[in-house]
Amino acid sequence: MPPTTCPAGTTAYTIRAGDTFYAIARAHNISLDALLAANPGVDPDRLFIGQIICIPRPTPPPAPVCPTLRVGSRGGAVRQLQQLLKDAGFDPGPIDGIFGSRTQAAVIAFQASKGLTQDGIVGIRTWTALGVDCTTPPPTTCPSGTTAYTIRSGDTFYNLAIRYNTTVEAIRRANPSVNPDNLIVGQIICIPVS
Template sequence: MPTCPSGSFAYTIKAGDTFWKLAKTYNTTVAAIQAANPGVNPNKLQIGQVICIPGSNTPPAKPCPAGSRSYTIKAGDTFWKLAKTYNTTVAAIQAANPGVNPNKLQIGQVICIPVGK
């Protein structure tokens, strides 16, 4: 695992990742990712490979729709626990977060929580 320079973070490659996609997700550039990873061939990324990405490991938050608020996942969070905490349902949280796998929540991930129901 590489020791990432200050101002960057370690990222584990997942299926479908490219430097271009990661640059867009983390608000950086392909050139900056390449500079932080000398010797890494961007055309031969492997699932499980760890690289360094300049910037913050929290992607810019997408605004939540009206009637919901953004929430940053903390250790131990589950949709069930959040539903109880915010007086909503697991189904409502799932509906507000299409594409989010409730079984693979990551610390620092930003989701939307329905409120005022």
């Protein structure tokens, strides 16, 4: 059954002669999996001219998942680092997105506790020890009608749906490229808001 309206983060596309999901995905710079996930009721082997499908907006090139951070670094990755350090029992000072001397001291103490090189520089090994999967691409910005949420230990789509008064299906639609059975601490997903 073709969609009547496309969800946030996607645009409607009308099938033309010769279209295939593979060709559409390539032409719009998206993965075939993302296109399939955005069109769960559409049989890609039975497309017809005039049929409307939903195309996810292409994602910008990914920024580093685990950027190297040191004294002087600023921004969201530093805030994430500070929260992870705090959650692990190390005091980075205020969670303000500024990598200062207190954050550096917390990083060094954390590195010592994990047997890592105690240089106060956060690279892939330190991120990994903090529980971040450095192979996962970062999320895109969340579309209107949703808000960004950083996955914490124990989170599931089900408990997030309850906490944010939405449904598991709505969270799935807002995150077509996220595997709900493989959520990763530090991963950012989009939660629908009412």
